[in-house]
Amino acid sequence: MVHFTDPVHGSGEEEETIEIIINIIDMNDNEPVFEQTSYVGEVAESSPKGTTVIRVKATDADEPGYYYSIVKYTILSQEPKLPSDHMFVINTVNGAIMVEDAGLDRETYPEYTLEIQAADLRGEGLTGKTKVVLKVTDSNDNAPVFTESTYRGSVDENAVGVQVVKLSVTDKDEQNTPAWNAKFKIISGDPEKLFSIETGSNKQEGIIKTAQGLDFEKSRTHTLSVIVENDVPFAIQMTTSTATVVVTVKDINEPPVFKDQQMFVQKPEELPVNSVITNCEAKDPDFAHKNTVKYKIGSDPAGWLNVDENTGLVTVKRLMDRESAFVKNDTYTALIIAYEDGVVPATGTGTLSITLEDVNDNPPFIEERNITVCRDDSTPVLLTVTDKDGPRHSAPYNVMVHEISKPNWSVQMNRDKTGVELVLNSNVLSGTYPVILRVSDTDGLEQDYSIQAEVCNCVENERVCAPLRNSLGVVQGVVGGILLLSGLYYCT
Known part of the structure; x- marks a missing residue:
């Protein structure tokens, strides 16, 4: 701001004020x-x-x-x-x-x-x-490439899970990255899925193994086509590398194979000795080996069977028994071995299951051997009847008292014909008496069975002999000696 005065006429005081604004124009004096x-x-x-x-x-x-x-x-x-x-x-x-x-x-x-x-x-x-x-x-712009166009390997037939061949590849991408790590796939030549392929630990190898046993007699070579890719997709369109793998199957001496690995037959348990049970048949699967197949018993727990060494014919050696402890659910199981006469014999096993048809070869019997009978109680004593045969040859049962025991005892079957009700008919002296009963099954197969019946004065409401009275000790001793001589045992 500027102030002006008049030096001629004025008094020396400021007369007018003028404001002057000065704009500074920018110059290009700073570089970026x-x-x-x-x-x-x-x-x-x-x-x-x-x-x-x-x-x-x-x-x-x-x-x-x-x-x-x-x-x-x-x-x-x-x-x-x-x-x-x-x-x-x-x-x-x-x-x-x-x-x-x-x-x-x-x-x-x-x-x-x-x-x-x-x-x-x-x-x-x-x-x-x-x-x-x-x-x-790095990007996955380099495809892995097999180092060989064809790989060859060999494996024994029937070997499962064994390595057949390794396939190596190279990849120009950065090592140990998903763009470098290889993964493999079998694309043809294995319709039955006999092989598997996996990536090796170094990520640049494909390892082919057998997923199932190979059969030399069915196919002696297998030709596979394998491609290789990376863990991640290609960044640009590229052609995958393909290799051919030829697998040779090596023949081994295989064991004979039964026509029926599980053989089932049904025979009556009373089948006579030397009767034919079945004819086992096994063949040697090896075409390259001319071996003769022979047979022998592998397992015969009861020793009931014979097998012809040359024909495989199984016959009865000893009479079989459906009620034997070696029979489970009416079935007897044995193992038959087929072997060849080669330098190093190989063996195969077949299972023979014989279902034994029940016959009435076991009479019923009474399980109780000793019983107590109260002199003053007419309640029947219930006896249990058992038959080892099946239901067709067991109950309902019949029972009768043997002539020897009839004077003092009577007997009848219970309501469902499965148990025996024994009753003391006469007032006999206290002592132990044999009671002979004749029991028969539904087919009439019978057997006499002896039971020792102790007859005594019982404790009230219980079928238990009362204790001896001391005042009668001498008499009891004399009577006991007499009865001992006559074969009877008693108590009062």
């Missing part, structure tokens, strides 16, 4: 400055054109919005200049660096260095520079 002196970024080798990799930024201290501060970016240089010298391009306005050309290959050119310039005056003025280092990262 990058926020970082250098930048580091990554770019995947499979990145397509237009992929933004990194963004750089420079600022200008001159007046904002004026062309002195408007910055434009350019790439001054690229190292290496391969596979082309325009692998990248920069957005001149925002500083975004993008992929421009195809051919990024980490395995060949793992790193690029770009020199970037920022210039004001819309690219015509003062300049600033920075360096950008771009590291090329």
